[in-house]
Amino acid sequence: MLKRFRKKIDIDSLDLERVYSIEEFEYISSLVKNRSLVIEGEPVDHFELSNTGKLIPIPPTTFKKELTVTKIANLLEDWNITTRQKGVVTTSQGGFRISRDKIVAPDVAFTPRKRVKKLSKKQMKTFQGRPWSPIFVVEVDDFDDSSYKNKNSKFAKIDAKMKDVYFAADTHVQLGWLIDPVHENTWVYKRNKNNKPFRREKGWHNLSGERFLPEFTLTINLITMEEIEDAPSSDPETSSSSGSSTDSSVEQSFVQCVYCDAWFVSKYLLVHHLKYGHDNVV
Structure with missing residues (x-):
């Protein structure tokens, strides 16, 4: 595949208006993993593929966003193991061919064991098998208050992605969370009786996995910087003045x-x- 596309695609001069095939998308994604890429002055971490075959550049995440994503993924994996779900938790490094021509990479996703067991080797190892999707997705970002009513805002674009892509009629996504850890707000997405997606703003409160993730609750204060800031420091630079951790006055439990x-x-x-x-x- 490398020889086939090497002359056809210049990774340093990608045309974002061009239509790319699934195979070309895989080739480009394989190159981005091992090099730095800048498009229109912005660094690119990976790509998604739109339903029209166009590349969607995804920039690297900020520290605060990655902190939130990592904590959610870890808490979800703890639940997955503890309750013996035996499903698969993925982050944005794991993409889904969610429809015939669209590839997406949710910040966090959960796929049940029974769906994973039905995947073919091609679906597991490439984006060329039949489309499939997780049942639960999370997107994390920050939005200005003024952007909620702006049709061209970042919030509007991600809201449309949640409703029109993740909750499209032919996907298996049943529950979605949109989380803004900067302005401390959350939104929950589900389907109504007619299979149409709807959104509810939840504020900064614990989120339930409901019947889709039984017994799972996201404790909201576990995904914030406050948990780190309030925790006792084990940094040698900050604890040197109070003595070594091996000091006999420190009682080991x-x-x-x-x-x-x-x-x-x-x-x-x-x-x-x-x-x-x-x-x-x-």
Whole structure:
């Protein structure tokens, strides 16, 4: 495939008005992974493919957005493991051929085990198999208050993406969250009885996975900077004045597993042990 497209496509001079095939999209995506790319003065992290076959450049994320995305993905994966869903959690590095000509990469997505088991090798390894989609998607971004009513705003574009792309009639997406960690607001997307998508603004409150992600609740204060800012610092530069962590005045605490009597130096290590060391516990 490399030889086939090398002369045809100049990665440094991509034409965003041109129509690209699925194979060309895969080739371009493979190149972007291993190099820096700038288009119209803006860095590009990866691409999505529109339903008209045009490339959609996706810029690198800010630290705050990536913090939020990573925390949501980690919390969702913890739920996935703890409740034995055996599904797959993906981030924006995992794309979906959600319709015949469109490839998208949600910030966070969840695909149930039964759907993953039905995927062919071509669907798993390329974008050339039959279209498929997750049941849950999350997009994270920040929006000015004034942009909510502006039809050409970033909010309007992502809102349209949620409704028209993720919740298109032929996809399996059932639940979507749009999260703005900067201005602390959230929106929930679902389908009505006629399979039409609708949106509800939820403010800055915990979000329920409802029947689509049973028992999963996103505790909103776990995805913010405040959790990091309020946590005790373990940075040697900030703790040097109060003495070394090996100081005899610092008392080490241990926790014990009630199933096998093993001891651990932190609750985190105990939880990890219960998850992976005792299949019948979590």
